[in-house]
Amino acid sequence: MTSDNLILKVEGITKSFGAQRPALSDVSFELHSGEVLCLVGENGAGKSTLIKILSGAETPDFGTILLNSKETHGLTPRDAIASGVATIYQDVELIDSLSVADNIFLGSEMQSAYGLGVDRLAQEKESKRYLDLLHIDIRPSVLVESLSAAQKQNLQIVKALHQDARILIMDEPTSSLGFEETRSLMSLVGELRSRGMAIIYISHYLEEIFEIGDTILILKDGERVGLYPRLAVDVDFVIHSMVGRDASLFFQRESVPVGDVRVIVKEMTWDEVVKKVSFEVRAGEVFGIGGLVGSGRSELVGLIYGMYKRSSGEVIIDGRKIPRGNPSSAIQSGIRLITEDRKKYAMFGQRSVAENITITHNELTGGALLNKKQEAVLTTTLIDQLHIAVASHAQSIESLSGGNQQKAIIARWMLDDADLYIFDEPTKGVDIGAKEEIYKVIVELARRGKCILMVSSDMPELLSMSDRIGVMRAGEMVKILVKDQSVDEHLLIKEFVGS
Amino acid sequence: MGTRMNKYTSSILRNQWFLLLIVIAVISVTTGSINPRFYNINNLVNILEQISVLGVIASGATILIISGNFDISVGASIGLSACVMAMLMKAGVPPGVAVVAGIGVALLCALFVGVNSIVFKAPSFIISLASIGVFKGIALFMTQATLQTIYGEFEAIGLTRFFGVVPLIFLISLAVFLIIGFLLGYSKLGRRVYAIGSNERAAFLAGIAINRNKLVFFAINGLLVGIAATMLLSRIGAAQPSTGAGIELLAIGAVVVGGTPMTGGRGRILGTFFGVLLMGVISNSLNMLQVSPYFQDVTFGLLIIFSVAVSALSRKSS
Ligand SMILES: Nc1ncnc2c1ncn2[C@@H]1O[C@H](COP(=O)(O)OP(=O)(O)OP(=O)(O)O)[C@@H](O)[C@H]1O
Ligand SMILES: [Mg+2]
Numbered sequence: 001m002t003s004d005n006l007i008l009k010v011e012g013i014t015k016s017f018g019a020q021r022p023a024l025s026d027v028s029f030e031l032h033s034g035e036v037l038c039l040v041g042e043n044g045a046g047k048s049t050l051i052k053i054l055s056g057a058e059t060p061d062f063g064t065i066l067l068n069s070k071e072t073h074g075l076t077p078r079d080a081i082a083s084g085v086a087t088i089y090q091d092v093e094l095i096d097s098l099s100v101a102d103n104i105f106l107g108s109e110m111q112s113a114y115g116l117g118v119d120r121l122a123q124e125k126e127s128k129r130y131l132d133l134l135h136i137d138i139r140p141s142v143l144v145e146s147l148s149a150a151q152k153q154n155l156q157i158v159k160a161l162h163q164d165a166r167i168l169i170m171d172e173p174t175s176s177l178g179f180e181e182t183r184s185l186m187s188l189v190g191e192l193r194s195r196g197m198a199i200i201y202i203s204h205y206l207e208e209i210f211e212i213g214d215t216i217l218i219l220k221d222g223e224r225v226g227l228y229p230r231l232a233v234d235v236d237f238v239i240h241s242m243v244g245r246d247a248s249l250f251f252q253r254e255s256v257p258v259g260d261v262r263v264i265v266k267e268m269t270w271d272e273v274v275k276k277v278s279f280e281v282r283a284g285e286v287f288g289i290g291g292l293v294g295s296g297r298s299e300l301v302g303l304i305y306g307m308y309k310r311s312s313g314e315v316i317i318d319g320r321k322i323p324r325g326n327p328s329s330a331i332q333s334g335i336r337l338i339t340e341d342r343k344k345y346a347m348f349g350q351r352s353v354a355e356n357i358t359i360t361h362n363e364l365t366g367g368a369l370l371n372k373k374q375e376a377v378l379t380t381t382l383i384d385q386l387h388i389a390v391a392s393h394a395q396s397i398e399s400l401s402g403g404n405q406q407k408a409i410i411a412r413w414m415l416d417d418a419d420l421y422i423f424d425e426p427t428k429g430v431d432i433g434a435k436e437e438i439y440k441v442i443v444e445l446a447r448r449g450k451c452i453l454m455v456s457s458d459m460p461e462l463l464s465m466s467d468r469i470g471v472m473r474a475g476e477m478v479k480i481l482v483k484d485q486s487v488d489e490h491l492l493i494k495e496f497v498g499s
Numbered sequence: 500m501g502t503r504m505n506k507y508t509s510s511i512l513r514n515q516w517f518l519l520l521i522v523i524a525v526i527s528v529t530t531g532s533i534n535p536r537f538y539n540i541n542n543l544v545n546i547l548e549q550i551s552v553l554g555v556i557a558s559g560a561t562i563l564i565i566s567g568n569f570d571i572s573v574g575a576s577i578g579l580s581a582c583v584m585a586m587l588m589k590a591g592v593p594p595g596v597a598v599v600a601g602i603g604v605a606l607l608c609a610l611f612v613g614v615n616s617i618v619f620k621a622p623s624f625i626i627s628l629a630s631i632g633v634f635k636g637i638a639l640f641m642t643q644a645t646l647q648t649i650y651g652e653f654e655a656i657g658l659t660r661f662f663g664v665v666p667l668i669f670l671i672s673l674a675v676f677l678i679i680g681f682l683l684g685y686s687k688l689g690r691r692v693y694a695i696g697s698n699e700r701a702a703f704l705a706g707i708a709i710n711r712n713k714l715v716f717f718a719i720n721g722l723l724v725g726i727a728a729t730m731l732l733s734r735i736g737a738a739q740p741s742t743g744a745g746i747e748l749l750a751i752g753a754v755v756v757g758g759t760p761m762t763g764g765r766g767r768i769l770g771t772f773f774g775v776l777l778m779g780v781i782s783n784s785l786n787m788l789q790v791s792p793y794f795q796d797v798t799f800g801l802l803i804i805f806s807v808a809v810s811a812l813s814r815k816s817s
Pocket of ligand 1: 017023041042043044045046047048049050389399400401402403404429431
């Protein structure tokens with residue numbers, strides 16, 4: 001990598017949000033065209049803050065950014081886009097009611113002859129060219145609302161390409177993708193790199209990083225630990241530098257004795273989405289649910305919890321029937337659900353960490369008044385137990401880093417005893433060290449004789465945590481695999497796809 | 500630039516009541532130096548009396564707006580409730596009974612808005628807008644559009660002043676502020692107000708009974724509207740269907756000026772208190788400075804737009 005293809009140079013970036021410790025202190029690095037730079041670090045290490053600075057969403061307190069040989073002390077979002085920096089955030093920024101082509105050309109529409117409106121056909125043709133170039137199989141004329149999460153993400157990448165982006169930033173792009181979609185994103189990144197695009201890639205999945213990264217930038221507590229060529233380091237070294245101790249990619253859970261059947265799900269049906277799904281869960285058992293994105297996994301657990309109204313079927317816990325379509329009574333009957341989309345379904349963004357943690361506890365305990373003393377004690381206990389990094393109890397949950405938000409939501413459900421715990425993608429956005437802590441929480445629940453349902457797109461997680469795995473395909477539970485030596489990733493994928 | 504601006508606006512919002520206090524002080528000093536009668540004890544008491552009714556209405560509006568709801572029919576339901584009370588008193592019903600009936604009417608009006616917006620899953624803003632016509636129409640039909648006077652019959656609440664200076668209705672208003680403040684800050688109901696306003700779907704999934712709680716919020720608002728109608732009736736000694744019209748805008752304005760965003764999920768009663776006080780002081784100052792009353796409407800309109808703009812700006816930056 002010679003200095004003439006240097007595209008971005010960041011020097012001495014410091015950013016503080018007023019907490020004791022700055023979110024970033026004195027971070028420097030260089031990026032070259034055709035380089036995939038992977039940014040890794042624990043939850044709250046400052047990864048998202050760094051890329052927000054590069055995309056103009058935040059301004060650094062100190063430091064310089066040299067972009068296209070122009071030096072600045074901070075960018076606006078407009079500057080960033082104009083200088084060819086495209087950022088793909090988690091919350092997709094596309095317009096659902098417009099077509100794929102319209103979204104790609106938004107703001108730079110192709111005019112038809114005589115300036116009479118937009119030339120749809122030309123736009124669609126041009127869009128198709130881009131899509132084909134990247135081997136993405138989406139028709140330009142369909143509405144964006146009909147696309148899957150993965151397709152929307154691909155579309156954002158195409159849009160960036162259309163805007164002549166030279167630096168593409170992706171913050172945890174695979175955290176909401178399934179196995180196959182992750183594969184195709186990986187190859188898309190490779191394709192872009194060979195076209196000379198510089199890429200900054202954030203992920204907690206080290207397998208991905210070691211597959212596509214050229215260089216690895218490790219952050220810890222807002223400071224740069226080092227910038228290494230991928231070939232010069234191994235997984236253990238990276239984990240150790242990130243977490244400050246050893247941890248394994250593969251969690252070895254201890255086994256706990258499995259008891260009698262406590263939970264029965266009978267012929268659960270919801271229109272065409274979930275079809276006659278039946279299974280049982282025993283005391284102390286972790287029942288994994290696997291399948292491709294869109295196979296009805298989240299809908300199934302949502303139905304059990306009463307998030308949606310089932311068309312027919314039953315849920316029985318210790319002989320009690322759970323009424324349909326009523327989360328409040330599901331909670332009263334001892335069911336807990338950690339949803340996959342915390343922003344949409346779990347977080348009260350502007351409210352404090354303490355309020356977010358104790359919200360359901362307040363509903364379950366009697367009395368009309370809050371017990372603020374007890375609330376503070378409970379919050380402190382859980383923050384310590386799950387190692388949630390917060391500046392204070394009063395901090396708004398939306399100002400926590402992604403992984404710490406997830407831990408705070410899990411904390412909410414640990415306050416009161418229950419019978420069935422449903423985890424839908426429990427470690428989404430959570431760093432390696434914290435993953436282990438969440439796994440330990442799950443195992444501890446199992447040890448206490450609770451029943452656990454766990455939906456996961458993370459194969460190693462599904463395999464290492466589950467006692468049995470229910471395979472969902474097109475709304476049906478086609479098979480229940482008992483975990484033994486013969487069950488591995490290959491077998492699972494074959495079952496998911498169904499061939 | 501961006502972040503400095505963020506920090507700036509967010510710290511303003513956090514201390515919005517403090518800022519309001521400064522603005523109120525500046526306006527008072529300016530008015531007082533032009534017209535010293537502003538400092539007259541009678542005038543100051545007058546301000547307190549004038550903001551009392553608005554204060555009660557704005558307290559209810561604070562709960563609704565934080566929870567993501569609006570009731571802009573409160574002006575019309577004050578009119579209906581006051582007319583019912585006045586007509587009953589004229590017909591010889593004991594004032595106590597009439598007041599209970601009037602408050603009941605206001606409660607029904609609020610539940611009407613609440614139930615319809617829940618059943619039809621429609622924004623309460625629209626439902627309450629439509630309800631204005633319903634309530635006003637009923638009041639007009641009942642009174643045949645005539646003024647219902649009860650001069651001298653029901654003055655105790657409106658005219659009582661302790662030690663000759665502290666108006667009873669201001670104490671009622673203050674008590675309402677304290678109760679609502681306590682509810683929001685220290686009760687589970689308050690938590691639900693914030694939770695539902697912040698993310699209704701998440702509140703549902705966290706086990707909060709959304710519909711029941713929303714109805715309670717509307718009911719509290721209705722109760723306060725009834726109390727406000729009673730205070731107003733006792734102060735003026737007469738009612739007509741247009742009594743109270745337009746107060747909903749002032750109330751929403753006071754809430755927003757006080758730092759509660761229109762999008763809900765956040766806000767404090769202290770802000771609303773100072774918002775109400777600001778409105779009272781501005782209105783009184785304009786009188787003292789002999790500005791045309793028409794211009795007062797312009798002033799309030801601009802003030803509300805200004806504070807909505809501040810709230811929109813802070814949302815963009817966060
Ligand atoms: N707007 C904000 N206000 C206050 N603190 C903030 C804000 N944004 C970020 N922080 C803090 O800055 C630190 C770094 O956060 P950041 O989101 O960059 O972490 P991250 O490395 O992306 O973590 P994760 O892996 O969990 O996504 C955290 O301690 C977080 O609480
Ligand atoms: Mg992050």
